[in-house]
Amino acid sequence: MNIKRCNDLDNNDIVIINAKVYTIDKEDSIKESIAIKNKKIIYVGNNKDINKYIKKDTKVIDAKGNIILPGMVDSHIHPPGTALTELYEVSLYGLNSIDEYKEAIRIFIDKNPDVKVVYGGGWSLGIFEGKELGKGPKKEHLDDISIDIPIVLRAYDGHTMWLNSKAFKEFNINIDTQCPNGGKIEINEETNELWGTLKESAIHIIEEHNYSEEEYMKAFELFQRKMHEFGITSILSMSGMKFGMSPNAYKRLFEEGKLKMRISNSIIIFSDEDIKSQIDEIKNIREKYDLDLFKTTTIKLLADGVIEGSTAYLLEPYKVEAGMGTDYYGEFLWKEEILENTIKYCNENNFSIHVHSVGDGSTKKVLDAVEKNYKLQEKKDFRNTITHLQLVNNNDIRRFKELSIIAAVQPYWHIKGPKWWDEVDYKLLGDRAKYEYPLNSFIKEGVIITSSSDHSVTPEPNPFYAIEAGVTRNLYNSKYFGVEDINNIDDERYLLNKDERISVMDMVKSFTINGAYAIFRENEIGSIEVGKYADFIVVDRDIFNIDPIDIEKTKVLITFFNGEIVYESNN
CATH class of the missing domain: 2.30.40.10 (Urease, subunit C, domain 1)
Structure with a gap:
């Protein structure tokens, strides 16, 4: 300038x-x-x-x-995002073929000859075909690279791990391994051998690389520079008590004058662990790390999985192309009564909830659970939120307004993604995919929407990409997708249900004042x-x-x- x-x-x-x-x-x-x-x-x-x-x-x-x-406020993001992968792992983000994946892994191994386990992330299910579209990629692809070094690669969405044979051996995983609640170890039914992927909670069987606090801090500074370049000054951070950026790392950055963002911290809890003890531990974190720029305000819940993994919970069955038969709905990860009590205990202890829910069946159950606690909701000011919302039943959209639930969306995904929508969403959902990711439907019902990237799921969390996608429901950043750009807002190749388009002002508000509201900062920022x-x-x-x-x-x-x-x- x-x-x-x-x-x-x-x-x-x-x-x-x-x-x-x-x-x-x-x-x-x-x-x-x-x-x-x-x-x-x-x-x-x-x-x-x-x-x-x-x-x-x-x-x-x-x-x-x-x-x-x-x-800008990114209201659902995973710091330090891709920065850890960029600094210390093999990055597959932006690559578009198995050959490109293999080449990147080989280059990484050549540059790091002493590596004990190759960790990385960023691969996309959309480049695979046949059974691999449903199960994920086979281990044999990675065995071609090495049968001596364990290779562990996260999918870009973080819900699936791709392993080679050596990694399965290294982490003592076989076809008889007990799978955690909600997880799945894919099996090759023809050979009765491991396929090559772990899904949802099964990924926690893997012992991820434990980066030092200093390494996390270095990665966060890289992440923060990227956010500033995109105009992002505040975030709702998705983290865990056992992984990710620790509160103490944020505290050290703050004390050193290096924290230049407002962090509202959200910590995930799991349905198969003691709920009260998890929340009580988060209460201790909130009290111990109460800083001007860092506050723990929110508890994250995982209600289901993802469409591409056939683990999102739907009201109607997946298509047979999902490879799960004709009567498969996915899995809801909570027992209804436990979910109701969990939401109640969170809110009673002045935590908002932030619920990952992709399928329409899952969102309905979450809304039912919130409704059971709505009298408590009326007495206090919570910013309870459901995020992702790929499929939502029309009758449930108005319930967001009735129950004062924020709809946290990721407009980056609100298009017919090249090399994705036809190969994944439509094959698994059929015509339902034409109406996925409602946006204007929420606006018309007066629901507060916030926008976010879910970075690193979205590798380049530029809010202006999302604003364009929300307004056009069409292609943006064609270079990243590796396709020819459009020159008409109504070009049908990547247009996803133009009835869900919203105004530029509504999109900007979703990234500013609405995002500030979601993190209890609307009187401080957002306008x-x-x-x-x-x-x-x-x-x-x-x-x-x-x-x-x-x-x-x-x-x-x-x-x-x-x-x-x-x-x-x-x-």
């Missing part, structure tokens, strides 16, 4: 002039200038009245007519208003007044966090 500005922007007094500021306040007002002092916004208005805030030492930035939006923290971004185009298929081209020029520039484009 070629702007004229003063030096030494660490000064508390900053004024930005000559901008087009979409405030996302209650009136959706548009202003021209902003004044900042001590991390917060002290004025939003016009270029004339801003002059009284310009003192001798005030730093003045001329935005040259560029657009300002609130900082550009006096008294709120100065979290906002300067971008190079007016996404409200361009062809929607060009929204993806939007670049963040500057990202402000707490009134400090944490990212500035070199272009």
Whole structure:
């Protein structure tokens, strides 16, 4: 961004002039200038009245007519995302064939000759065919690379592990291994041998590489730089007590002045472990690690699996192409009474719930469980949420509004994904796939929606890709998908149910004020208003007044966090 500005922007007094500021306040007002002092916004208005805030030492930035939006909130993300894989593992993200996967693994082994176990992630089920489409890839593909070194690879969605024969031996897995509740060890029925994949909770049989706290912190700093480049200043982090970024790592980053994001922490609990003890442990974490920029607010529950693994729980059976017969619905991971009591105990202890639910059968059961506790919900302000929502029964959509449930969606997926939709969703769901991922249906019922990437499931969590997808329900970032770009919003090749399109404003709100609401920060961030923290971004185009298929081209020029520039484009 070629702007004229003063030096030494660490000064508390900053004024930005000559901008087009979409405030996302209650009136959706548009202003021209902003004044900042001590991390917060002290004025939003016009270029004339801003002059009284310009003192001798005030730093003045001329935005040259560029657009300002609130900082983005990703309300379902897994830090440090792909950064761990990029730094320490073999990355398969963005590769589009088995041969490319094999080549990447071989290169990694060549560069790391002393590696004891090859860990990695990012492979996609969509590149496989036949039985591998349902079961996942066979172990023999990886055996071609090595029968001496264990190879363990996570699918891009994190719900399936792909292993070679040596890895099965290393971790003592055979066809008789007891599988955890909700998990599945795929078997080759023709040979009565292991197929090559572990699904859902079965992946926890594998002893994942234990990265040090310092390695996690290094990866988080890489992750944070990427988020700032995309204009993301706050997140709802999905983590666990036994894996992922530890609260102490965040605390150390905060104390060292390296934490430049607002983290609302969500910790997962499991249905096959003692519920009360898990929640009590999270209460201790909340009390011990209560920082200005890091707070544990939410408990995550996993209600079902995923469509591509045939583990999401549906109201109607999967198609026979799923390889599970003619009467297979997937699996709901909770007993109804236990789920009801779990939600009650979470809310009684002032935790919101954030429930992974992909199938329409699963979402119905989750809504039923919330409804049993709704009297408690009416007494206190919870931000209970159901996320993913690939299939939702029309009658259940209005229940979100009735029960004050937030719909947390991932608009990046709301298209007919190249090399995916035809090969996976439609084959497993049939015509139901044409109506998956409702969006406008939630808006019409007055449901609060928040948007997120589920990164690293979405490797490049650029909010402007998601905004375009939500508005067009069509292809974005064609280069990543390896296909020819579209030049018409109604191009039918990748268009998924255009009746579910929503406005640019609704999409922006899902990433700003609605996201802030979901993490109890709506009085602090999410809009550009006096008294709120100065979290906002300067971008190079007016996404409200361009062809929607060009929204993806939007670049963040500057990202402000707490009134400090944490990212500035070199272009």
